[in-house]
Amino acid sequence: MKLKMLAIAGGLLAATALSTAGAKADVKIGLLGGVSGPIAAMAPAMIDAAQLAISQVNDQGGILDGETLVGVVGDSACNPQGGTDAATKAVNIEGVTAIVGPHCSGAVLAAAGSVTVPAGVTMVTPSGTSPEITGLDDNGMVFRTVPSDDYQGRALARTLREQGYEKVAVAYINNDYGTGLANAFKGEFEAQGGQIAGFAAHEDGKASYRSNLADLSSGGADTLVIFDYGDGTGLTILRQALENGFFERFVGGDGMKSDAVINELGTENLADYFASSPVGEASNALDTFNAAFTAVGGDPDAIFVTTSYDAAFMLALAIEKAGGDKAKVAESLREISNGEGEAILPGEWAKAKKLIDEGKAIDYKGAAGDHNFDVNGDVPGTFALFEVGAEGYEVVTNMK
Template sequence: MQRLMLATAVTALMAGAASAEEVKIGTLLGLTGPIESIAPNMFTAVDMAIKEANDSGHAANGWVFANLRADSTCIDSAAAISAAERLVTAEGVKGIIGADCSGVTRAVLTNVAIPNGIVMISPSATSPALTTDPDEGLFFRSVSSDAREGEVMADVLTDRGVTSIALTYSNSDYGKGQAEAIAAAFKAKGGTVTIEAAHDDGKADYSAEVAALAAAGGEILVVAGYVDQGGKGIIQAAVDTGAFDVFGLPGGMFGDSLTEAIGPALEGSYGQHPASDAEGYPIYMDLAAAFEPAFDGSTNFAPQAYDAAALMILAMQAAGSTDPAVYKEKILEVANGPADGSGVKINPGEIGKALELIAAGTAIDYEGATGVTMLEGGDATGRYREYEIKDGKWETVQYR
């Protein structure tokens, strides 16, 4: 009898395993390139959300989610398109978390996602152009547009009494959009932008660019660049020549690799990056600490990556389908909940609870790690952490 019961249990287990349907989700981020120091934690944040969903056992139709990683390079559109095509055509992913940097995101959206009807949710592509780009309802982001960050940067500068800045930006979709937003907002507040100059990533020497910036003058140098590429090079050249001693650092420049590379010369520099003071953020950080010893959940865009993965999974559950044409219609629904506020608030660690509620026909309002609220076009409203570098650390000033 005991052997029969054991055999029955094994048979049931095998039947359950056989009935499970693997749902592949692609994560397309810059393992190489100008944000390579922050991408690993973004990947891990997606893993954390997927494991949470799988461990709950509440996904519809026996779905088991899998994260397939690919390298966007952040800056090489051809490489990003090739990686995305492989995810879609060879691997059969049902959606893409990413891409990361704005230029490659726009390229993948146009050349891969739209032709193949694939949903993309980016945790970090912030170009304002993505708000108005044609997307057939397939593109969303869990981070806010640089149009909003430009206003925040202008507020940070003027609140500190700054009246003139020199502005340099990465010669990329991200850099151009960020610089335009900062310049417009700062000028609207009465500030003066002495120069707006692009810099190319990947150069060994930025002395000529810094000489032009110094000649134009300005109380501080605002660097709308990449933390592991040209932005860092510009700052190093400015420090080496004594051209500037205080730097304004928007989101793409936030990362420990910068303070480690530049050292004490960054003392007193400041800026902001997309971050969260949501109720669920401390919960997310506790989960991150327990998930993997090497995982730093606080790094730039990691919380947004967790939220992006959760939104995709919950939208599939709400649609009862992994077909992007179907579940894309549910992303705003699970992100915002009913207009009357009756949706059950979902914090980090509650993805399984959310799956169960959806299955029971109960509306949810996904708050997640960043207090997610989405606008009609698929943009997140977002919050920003203002910081200042003190003793080599990125110290919080306030949230805006």
């Protein structure tokens, strides 16, 4: 009888231990992307890159006390209402500790103001580039791993002037992304002695932009600069401009560097089409990411994959540093990438966790660069101008 009771007691203890071990809650981070809407073709690769970071954490023992890090995907639809709805679900229903995204600037601004900042949830966007994000009243809780369009617009303007562009027209989508990028470009292009022969906003989703294009071409420019999305209205504008011969050359911002443009219009029709985009600086960190992403079937040259990966991996490091306390994630995010401490490359989770547990400083070296955030949560960056070649987008020149 005594042996039987001991066996029962042992079984109960084992069951309790198993129950306790199984009761550990997953640590969730939101992955809010433009799954639908004008950047739908870009979003999957960006989310896959963030998921790579999450899988590396879990493959190397998990986060905190062995918990599983889970990426909760939400569709911000690249618009303010979608961003608010996706963030509300992530924060209030899923209980995320932090958020990667949203992908588009309008969604970032809306989600931050309405949901994440009031809830005390740190957000890192890998592709929200509007200068408006810099000035957010965000209690220091909104960051980005991609440079502001103030940098991109000015760099693109200087590059075009260096390449001999004298007079251009500018078409931009009437949202936070398009407006911020267009104004930065216009100011610098004119400061560099160039002429803006047409400058007009357009609304999303119209069937025809031929009258807009006719007005823009009336100023005599042979080049149209398009600040829009290559999966949406920007593609329509480019197609109708080509079909009707309104302009001879075309330049897009990062939103126009989409495979949809090539797939829909054909390489043979894009000999005079160029697009700018942030790029990672050559580094061991970038090489490490490229190899890891390629190994899981990803395209390391896809736009915003480096910034998406870095956002997720950095948030994991920050959560670890903060001991899982979401109120300390923003502060910890700055501490794990500030130029001080032992270097951590993409994928080096076990090494970083050990150092954090020992109370030692770490300095994450990102695939997209060293993300040493300024007071506004912004980072500097590097850009390149791309053309369409036989294998897709190819670098023409680096921009500065």
